[in-house]
Amino acid sequence: MKFIANLIWILFTGLASALMYLFLGLIWCITIIGIPFGLQAFKLARLSFAPFGAKVKTNFGKHPIANIIWFVLGGFGLTLSYLFCGIIYCITIIGIPFGLQAFKLAKLAFSPFGANID
DSSP states (O other): OOOHHHHHHIIIIIIHHHHHHHHHHHHHHTSSSHHHHHHHHHHHHHHHSTTTTTTTTOOOSSSSSHHHHHIIIHHHHHHHHHHHHHHHTTTSSSHHHHHHHHOOOOOOOOOOOOEEOO
């Protein structure tokens, strides 16, 4: 079931989202100061490509300053967009599993520093 759900996710959402995060991560990694933010974008790319079966454990207190900077520079918009998509997906019964994955991505987009993906 995970394979089929990930395949559907990749076709409709995951591939474009992962490519966007990879590009964003490469842009961030151009400067030395942006490398930690680029690495977090790569973390988001990995999860947004195939989120089914992955678990996200966030630890905001591990790097609070970096998470606040992330949130101000773009995390707020990412979090809101994932929350909006999750609500839209959850309108239909078939879309509920995809909505739950969007909520998982929203949690990671809110505070990626210190988060672990299992």
